[in-house]
Amino acid sequence: VNSLIVQAWSMLLKPLMLVFSIFLLVRGHHEPGGGFVGGMVAAAAFTLSALAYNVASAKQTLHVSPVSLAALGLIVAASSGFVAVLTGEAYMTGVWATVWLPLVGEVDLGSVLLFDVGIYLVVAGITLMIVFALMESQEEYGN
């Protein structure tokens, strides 16, 4: 594509989309949102930057490979269930605690939020895996 307009917009939009994706992830428990859609939005942010520039630069801004992202997500999701095991409950039981955080105040934090973070990472990881692979073959085809 390599259009200056798209590149400028992507510079502006990408951080916003990433923040929005995390917002979606965190609010998911009470309002519409959640790890799945959050992960998709995050993937869309990087897809946008890959469209505006190229896959290589998008990969660079991601820092880790999408495969590791997905793998990390699976590990996080699977291990979030063990929090309950430690407290003597069955695997994957939600465990909740009220925590006081600076600037935010009292927050209800649960192991399911960790699980949602896992979903977020998996969804973002696998979407980017496929999108990047397709775009790379597209770039090769273009050359």
Add this chain to the structure above:
Amino acid sequence: MILVILSSFVIAFAAPRLVRMTGDKSGYILALLPAAHFIYLLTYAGEVSGGTAVAQQIDWVPYLAISFSFWGDGLSLSFGLLISGIGALVIIYAGAYMKGERYLPRMYLYLFLFMGSMQGIVFADNIVTLFIFWELTSITSYLIIGYDHKDESARSAALQALLVTGGGGLALMAGLILLGAAAESYELSEIIQRGDLIREHPYYLAIVVLVLLGCFTKSAQFPFHFWLPNAMAAPTPASAYLHSSTMVKAGLYLMARLSPALGETLIWQYALVGAGAATMLVAGYLALQQSTLKPLLAYTTVSALGIITFCIGMGTPAAMKAAMVFLFVHALYKAALFMVAGGIDHEAGEKDTERLGGLAKAMPVTAGAAILAGLSMAGIPPLLGFMGKELIYEAAIHGTLAVSMAWVAVLVAANAVNTYAALAVVYKPFWGARVQSPKTPHDGPGGLWLGPLILGIFALIFGLAPQLLGQSLADPAATAMLGRPVEAAWYLWHGFNLALLLSAVTLAFGAALYLFRKPLRRAGAILQPAAAAGPEAGFNAALSAMLATARFQTRILQNGYLRLYLMVVFVFILAFPGRELLTKGAMAWPTTVLWPQIYEFALALLIVVSTIVVITAQSRLAAVAALGALGYSVAVIFVLFGAPDLAMTQFIIETLLVIILLLVLHHLPKFRDYSGPVARGRDIVISVLSGVFMTMLVIAALEEQGHDPVSHYYSGNAVVEAHGRNVVNVILVDFRALDTLGEITVLAIAALGAVSLLKLQTSEGDAP
């Protein structure tokens, strides 16, 4: 005991890093763990030989009576000591033997995983726990045999071992479940006390057949013996450990363990004695045909396993004692000789015994270790092997229902082959005329001879002081195998009796076999065609038949045409749920109809129009764009009817889908009509019917008022139990979190597959 198992698994994953940190000394450092296990288990010896069993337990799935429970009695402890003791020596040996190999860290990982699994088998109290560890040893063995993964024959040997032992594992699982049902307990410590209940249960025969299938495949009993010699594709340290002294003994362990529960019947005795005898004979013949070090040792391993199976089958106190002592005898000399064989190969560069000779001068320490092990293998006093053989003969002479004197001849032949093999593996390479070898031979580094030497010394010590082994381990183990106490004095020299005579005959017979080995091998070659048509050929034929069936059904079911897949799905939906809807009179007409709003009409119109555009579009780009419009319209429906989560997800997916479709456009073949008028007509009928069906189904579902919808539970409990107001998300991450975990795992695997296929395609040009 839980500590022993857990620490093995933990160290397994730390091992690769430790190797990189410690370099050449890694073997000695890593061996500290199994050495510590050995000492830790020894501290239980006093308690256990006093007759008490040690138990530890963690509940796992209590409502299915599955728990992580472990116990140790004499039998478990004997195996546990062998696994940790020989394990420590093998780890040291591996460090020296595979020094500098790129994948050595990986080998340590496998070896420790295997070690932990093996300890798990012998200390498990719950039979489900036992089975899990049993399967883990099959899997780790697969990885170890296939260690040299670029070698085709290593890979196929690994697969063969996995299929044979894994297939047996399936039978074992069924057998153990039946056993648990018959005994009304899944704890071994209880099962073995309910022998009478089990033997009179209608499941008894099925249990015996299934459990023995598992044990025979694992312990390479005829006709499943063929995987073991092929498993010699594994590096020598692993062969010394898994395929001589530990894993193949798992089957023996289970037979010994279940003897009090399943034994003492004619079926059990005949099955074990018969399989043991057949294994001895077949393995003896195959060993005679071999002159290469590792295969020769492998066949004698098979034969030794047959001897022990035979003894367990006899089931008398004397036979149980003999089985336990011979188990120690064999583990000590076989691990030692495998390590010696690896040392010879490593330092002299030759594997064929016929092309080796006179190495003793050049490799004095290795030769010293080899002679101790070899004397024990041949059964010459004062080594432990002599006592093992005497005990076997004595047990067989006194016999049982199933064993008469005629069987003794088979035992003598099997032991004579052992004597022959000891001569071929120890005498031939180290003594006699010096034969030129590819490398200039000399004693290797300490790691290469330390293990065999220590094992040889143990064989000597136990031979000189048999009560050491006898009273502390063999008696308690035999007690466990019988289910009642055995008491016996332990001495090496049993006096001049029939057993001693048989021992002398064995030695003479074995020496004769060695002297006439060449003419015997030529004569034995006549049987070659029969051997070639043996069980292994059957296994290979079954395997290729299965692969052919798989290819056949894949061609039909997985034909790669998306339109056919969809057609199958829709036709089946129409044929079964559709018919139900028609015949069960569930068809309904909405009782309350709300007149749609004007924008709902507009939306419906938009959906219909974009659908028509999709199916009539003349270019692919137009079709993709129309599909996007269709998706967005559906998302708007979700917004209007109160499913914001769904709508949000649908929007973002539609966006990404359009991007992805645009990216793959160039991969697709030319855009044109692929179906003729007949196919089109058929497709129209199916799609119209499917649409009608879905509509009727939705209406029927709305009219159905019989049950309280499950959604009430979810919405009622979301805040109370899961602290969340968004019910959809609460269902996903809390109520049905395990499903979600499964789904994201499937997603990740599917994505990996898709990406691999894409990469394969893009790099096809330069692929070989």
